[in-house]
Structures are given as C-alpha cells and as structure tokens.
Amino acid sequence: MFKKLLLVVFIAAISCTKNDGFQPNGDVLSIIPLEKCENGFAGEYPCNDYDLLDYISLEEIGGIGTKGNDCWGWTDPLDNKEYALMGTNKGITFIDITNPTEVVILGTLATRTVNSSWRDVKVHNTVAYVVSEAADHGMQIFNLEKLRNVTNPPVVFESDYDYTGFGSAHNIVINKTKDYVYPVGTTRSGTYKGGPLFINIEDPANPIDEGGFINYSHDAQVVTYNGPDTEHQGKEILIGSNEVEVVIVDITDKSNPIKLSAISYSNVEYTHQGWFTEDFKYFILGDELDELRKGLNTRTIVFDFTDLDNPVHHFDYSGSSAAVDHNGYVKGNTYYLANYTAGVRMLDISNIENKTITEVGYFDTYPDNDMAAFNGVWNVYPYFPSGNIIVSDINSGFFVIRKSGS
Known part of the structure; x- marks a missing residue:
C-alpha cells in the first residue's frame, strides 16, 4: 500500500533511561514515520497527533x-x-x-x-x-x-x-500479579453458565482447574486491589462486564468467590468491557450495542468504585460520531478506546473526578465512514x-x- 522510504539513525541515549528508547542495548532509535500525521491525515488515514x-x-x-x-x-x-x-x-x-x-x-x-x-x-x-x-x-x-x-x-x-x-471461550483474563488465568464467555450449559473459570497456571504446562463463578461474563478485569476502599485492599477483585450489568466479585478464595455488588445503567443494551483507572477509583465501561440500537454517539460510561460494595454511576461521555465502542484500556491519564469504524480514540481522563473527559488524539484505520457497524x-x-x-x-x-x- 505504501512506498517505504525510511531513514534509521542510531544515536546514544544521553538523557533517556534504557526503557525510554526502542533498542534493547540502551540506544535510541530515531525514526522517520512511515506516514506522519500532517493536516489531519497520515497517508490515507484520518489522524490527530498520532503517526x-x-x-x-x-x-x-x-x-x-x-x-x-x-x-x-x-x-x-x-x-x-x-x-x-x-x-x-x-x-x-x-x-x-x-x-x-x-x-x-x-x-x-x-x-x-x-x-x-x-x-x-x-x-x-x-x-x-x-x-x-x-x-x-x-x-x-x-x-x-x-x-x-x-x-x-x-x-x-x-x-x-x-x-x-x-471448549470455546469468548475471552481470557489475566491478573499479572497472580498465577491464574480466567476464561470468560464459555458455554452457558456448563457448571458456571459462562462465568469466569479459575485456572491455576503456576506451572503453565500443568494448568489446574480451581472452579469458577456462576454468572455469565462477556469480558472482565481482574486486579489485586489497591484502591480507596480499605476493606478490600490486597484482595483479588474481578469486575465482570456481564451483558446487562457490571458485577464486582472477591475471588481471593477461589473455593468461595463472594459477590460484593452489581450495577447497571440507563439505556443498557450490551455491557461489553471495562477498565479501572490506575488509582482504582473509577471504572470506565463500553456498551457495545447502544449506539446501534439507541442511535447514540459513542457512549463511554463511568462508575465511581470508591466503595466496591456500593458502586455508583458517575457520568457518561459522548464521542463525536456514531461509531460503536469495543475495547478500552487505561495507561496513565489516557484511555485508549478501540472504536470500530472511528479507529482508536485517545481520551484524556485526568479530570474524570470532575466529570470531564476530553479527546486528545486519534488514528482512524477505517477511513470509509464512522457509522455504527462492526468494521x-x-x-x-x-x-x-x-x-x-x-x-x-x-x-x-x-x-x-x-x-x-x-
């Protein structure tokens, strides 16, 4: 698709740490992008501040x-x-x-x-x-x-x-601080009705089934909790995006998972996937079908999880198009949203406490349109x-x- 004309120059890393550069030997790889984002486009792709x-x-x-x-x-x-x-x-x-x-x-x-x-x-x-x-x-x-x-x-x-x-599973979840994997969206006819399974992978060549939780999850996040709710600090917490609601479960004891709470929201169509902010105070959720069925612009739903036993709806953020939201992840103060036909949207969440989210960049890999469709x-x-x-x-x-x- 593109004719590459690349200039690659290696320079010594004077002010960067080893992990700041591209190269494993500690040098910085200075590059000319394949397509720089200029005047709203990187080649044929609409963009803002991303090459x-x-x-x-x-x-x-x-x-x-x-x-x-x-x-x-x-x-x-x-x-x-x-x-x-x-x-x-x-x-x-x-x-x-x-x-x-x-x-x-x-x-x-x-x-x-x-x-x-x-x-x-x-x-x-x-x-x-x-x-x-x-x-x-x-x-x-x-x-x-x-x-x-x-x-x-x-x-x-x-x-x-x-x-x-x-047999089949829709997704798999991992808590990087624990030696477990959690397949979700498995067959509903099984013991756990499509809820998360608990599989011990301390020895990856010998996975051990340690049970599960009976409540269908389409997707989930599992963390070792270190947030404002002191009652649950240090516990392993699962947040399930469960089609019509978000469910919070203490899975520290795999033989006795404890449902802490659940919360839904207005105009629910399909509770798809969500992610904690890094301080564990807010949970950012996407509903995969509300744009398609309700005629909404991309809707990002924010919950206040200060009290895991009593989550509350914080506010909704509306994007600039009707594109369906899929998966989103938090890194620092940026929420990276896979937004189907609208590409990847970068949202500043530094002011989320005051119910403000601001789009600060994007890269649209699907330039044909921004319609509510699964492309x-x-x-x-x-x-x-x-x-x-x-x-x-x-x-x-x-x-x-x-x-x-x-």
Whole structure:
C-alpha cells in the first residue's frame, strides 16, 4: 500500500533511561514515520497527533480470507525487545516490532480446530494464553521465549500445551500479579453458565482447574486491589462486564468467590468491557450495542468504585460520531478506546473526578465512514515501554502507531 522510504539513525541515549528508547542495548532509535500525521491525515488515514510507523495487511499475515480480531503485546524481560501478538480468524501471528518501522512477521500459531472470527490472547510472564469461540478450541499455551530464536521467518509454530478443560471461550483474563488465568464467555450449559473459570497456571504446562463463578461474563478485569476502599485492599477483585450489568466479585478464595455488588445503567443494551483507572477509583465501561440500537454517539460510561460494595454511576461521555465502542484500556491519564469504524480514540481522563473527559488524539484505520457497524478497530494495546502502540483492524490488518513528536 505504501512506498517505504525510511531513514534509521542510531544515536546514544544521553538523557533517556534504557526503557525510554526502542533498542534493547540502551540506544535510541530515531525514526522517520512511515506516514506522519500532517493536516489531519497520515497517508490515507484520518489522524490527530498520532503517526503511522508501520502496517501489515491481512493478506500478508494470513493469506486470502483472513480477518483480524484481538491483539496483545509482550516485552521480553531478557532484552526489552517488543513483540505483537496479532489475532485473526486463523490463529495468532507473532510480529517483532522492536524496530517499529521495519516490523517482522516471525510466524503463526494456527487455530486448534476451525477458523473463528473470535480469538483472544493474553500474556502472563513469558507465556501466551489463547482462546477462541471455535468449537472445542480450549486454551493454547505458548512459550514466548521461542520468539528469540527464529532464524528464518516466517515459521509455523506449535503450542506447548493445549488445555481442554473447556471448549470455546469468548475471552481470557489475566491478573499479572497472580498465577491464574480466567476464561470468560464459555458455554452457558456448563457448571458456571459462562462465568469466569479459575485456572491455576503456576506451572503453565500443568494448568489446574480451581472452579469458577456462576454468572455469565462477556469480558472482565481482574486486579489485586489497591484502591480507596480499605476493606478490600490486597484482595483479588474481578469486575465482570456481564451483558446487562457490571458485577464486582472477591475471588481471593477461589473455593468461595463472594459477590460484593452489581450495577447497571440507563439505556443498557450490551455491557461489553471495562477498565479501572490506575488509582482504582473509577471504572470506565463500553456498551457495545447502544449506539446501534439507541442511535447514540459513542457512549463511554463511568462508575465511581470508591466503595466496591456500593458502586455508583458517575457520568457518561459522548464521542463525536456514531461509531460503536469495543475495547478500552487505561495507561496513565489516557484511555485508549478501540472504536470500530472511528479507529482508536485517545481520551484524556485526568479530570474524570470532575466529570470531564476530553479527546486528545486519534488514528482512524477505517477511513470509509464512522457509522455504527462492526468494521474497523477490534483492539488496541498501549502498554509497550517504548511508547509504540499496536492496533488490530478487522478489515485492514496490523498497525503500529505512536504519538507525534514522541
């Protein structure tokens, strides 16, 4: 799609720490973006303050008939190299983005059973855990350390272990401070009716089923709580986005999960996914169907979770288009929203206490329109130490973007 003319210059890191630069050896990689955001566009893509560093089409990733879905990232603790995990209907593709203007497809871990539009992946330490709504898919467990030694990419990877204690799952959740994974949205006919499962992964090659919680969750976040509610500090708390409400559960004791509270909101259509602010005071939620069914502009719903036993609705933020919101994540004072046809929207939440959210940037990978439809961005991952951000687009493929001038 693009003709690349790149200038790559290595300069010594004088004022930066090791993790501030791109390179694992401590040097800074100074780059010219593939497409700089100028006059509202980066090439053909509408943008505001975010440049395009690199792009890979779906056909390059998986051939004809490939559709994008989830993405996640891994920073190798050994050398700080950065890797993207790009989900498609066919599997998970691993991409080295350490040099973000010359990304390299290392290889693909194919689906266990059949292709599926729904595939999700999370990372714990040096291991990736992959689930899908493909029938009988279970959970693929993949040692990411194998990415260090790929000499002739792309290669075909195999999982290190396949866990078959459940069939399909809509998503998988990980609390990075604990050795557990939590598949959600599994079959409703099972013991837990699609609620989160508790799987001990202290030994990734020997996952242990430790139960679950009976309450269907489409998505969830699990944290070791360190917020303002002193009664629950240090406990492991699950916040489930459960179709018609948000449910807060203490899962510290896996054999005895305790529902603390639940809250719904006006014009509920499909309670999809949410994320805590870093101080654990507010929870930011997206309803996936309210734009489509209610004719609303993108609506972001904010709850005050100061008291986990008594959550309250704080306020709603409305975006500038009718695009459907999908997944959102908090990093610092920025909420990164995968907004389907409107691309990725960057929202300043520094004044959220005073019921104010302000859009401060965007990168639109789907320039055709901003309609309420399920095209465009599925996910965004903003957690690489370098500042690189990866984006998975259902229709277009894989993007690496970065804040202009950073």
